[in-house]
Amino acid sequence: MQQRFYDQVPAVVLGYDNALEAYRSDKFASFPVQPDPGGVIMAQNGVWGYYGATPTAAAAQSTGSNTGLVVAVVGGVLIVLLGGAWLISRRRGARAEDRE
Known part of the structure; x- marks a missing residue:
């Protein structure tokens, strides 16, 4: 099947690069990822990765x-x-x- 895709449509992506995403762990505890588990934060359908971010206890305190x-x-x-x-x-x- 992969060979057929390769021969018929060279624009079909047969592999995906690993996403490199970084965030400040002293400010944010976690982000929801899509797909779960092992998904990405930024390249989701929408901005839900940012809306669901949970701040750490230290960041929640007023500085x-x-x-x-x-x-x-x-x-x-x-x-x-x-x-x-x-x-x-x-x-x-x-x-x-x-x-x-």
């Missing part, structure tokens, strides 16, 4: 708020953008004076 970090990153980005806009406006002004 605190990251509000200060978010504010610092947003503030840094705004400073960089405003500084870039100011430099561009100065360069355009200097070029206009040089032409006159």
Whole structure:
């Protein structure tokens, strides 16, 4: 039968590669796999592998708020953008004076 598939339709997949999937075991205890057992997490029909993920007890505990970090990153980005806009406006002004 395999020989017939090989001769008739060369596009038929006769073997499958092993799937390499990794996840942080300190954050997630397990994922449902499809087909069960020995299936994959990512290449399922849908996103059920992610919906069924169970967090570990350490990840379920609150580690605190990251509000200060978010504010610092947003503030840094705004400073960089405003500084870039100011430099561009100065360069355009200097070029206009040089032409006159």
